[in-house]
Amino acid sequence: MSDLEEIVARCLQGEEYAWEYIVRTFSRRIYNMAYQITMNPDEAEDLTQEIFIKLYNSLNKYTLGSNFKVWLFRLAKNHIIDWYRKKKYVNSKIEEMKREILIDYHSNSFKDTVEELKEKVRKGIEYLDLQFKIPLILRDLQGLSYEEISKILDIPVGTVKSRINRGRILLSQILRGEK
Structure with a gap:
């Protein structure tokens, strides 16, 4: 039993x-994942708290011996x-933000600091469909392996690689103003 497994077992005993x-x-990792989806620190914080409440209430459903990190990230x-399905984004707001990204990208592309570029990428990620956004965030921002992402999303590794690749292509097109 790994150290994490022992801690989960102790948690189940009420420690x-x-x-x-x-x-x-x-x-922190759950918050970062939520933030990359919501792009809103308050909503990300709320989601993080909700996820840990959900974890606390459903920890007894976890099977000791299976990969806890994968189980937790799947739950998250x-x-x-x-949450995303319940939240409705107004198309005009999305289009307005897209235009803002494009204007910023074209007018300041050589002057941008690293932080400004990171912010543009974060905003660009916001426009990706969830099927591309989540694997891309888990791989590029959370640093998870293809195998871990495969288990979290319950899809084959090949599909994970394909969605990450497609997500990167779409993100590149968004940042260049082609989408």
């Missing part, structure tokens, strides 16, 4: 320290997708 360890270990992904 407060074990729960605190899980929250400390994974809260499902919760974020549910």
